[in-house]
Amino acid sequence: MFDLYGMHTLDRITHVPATALSNFDMDASGLTVALDTYVATNTLLSFRYDNMDAGGDLSQRSSQSFIGTQVKQYVRSKIALYARHDHNLRHVEDGQAAARHLREAFFAGRSGDFKGLYDRLVPEHRAVSALMQEELTREGRSAA
Numbered sequence: 716m717f718d719l720y721g722m723h724t725l726d727r728i729t730h731v732p733a734t735a736l737s738n739f740d741m742d743a744s745g746l747t748v749a750l751d752t753y754v755a756t757n758t759l760l761s762f763r764y765d766n767m768d769a770g771g772d773l774s775q776r777s778s779q780s781f782i783g784t785q786v787k788q789y790v791r792s793k794i795a796l797y798a799r800h801d802h803n804l805r806h807v808e809d810g811q812a813a814a815r816h817l818r819e820a821f822f823a824g825r826s827g828d829f830k831g832l833y834d835r836l837v838p839e840h841r842a843v844s845a846l847m848q849e850e851l852t853r854e855g856r857s858a859a
Contacts, residue, residue, distance in 0.1 A: 735772075758786065759795075
């Protein structure tokens with residue numbers, strides 16, 4: 716079984732000063748396409764393509780294209796060890812962005828479902844916030 720998915724984003728900057736328009740690209744976009752498949756019961760293999768076309772000052776504009784592979788080994792439900800490799804498809808270009816100079820990147824780590832932690836911390840945060848709001852109200856002060 717294969718899972719193919721993707722995303723496209725488009726960002727447009729408005730209200731750019733007229734003096735900057737001649738050297739300014741008001742549009743930025745991104746495209747991601749990915750394919751996942753299980754190669755064993757607990758092993759997921761992923762392939763991914765990312766293209767990011769930056770906007771902004773044309774002298775500093777930095778666009779990137781990467782292709783990546785990742786393998787995830789699920790050791791328990793929703794907890795996995797992973798290794799990932801990304802390769803820059805473009806030649807090293809001039810510019811300020813570090814991603815323009817990146818040729819290869821390797822990552823390894825642990826991923827997991829942190830919903831349990833979130834579910835525990837959010838109510839605690841809300842309770843503390845409510846107590847603080849109550850204290851400020853008693854003192855006649857605003858929380859703003």
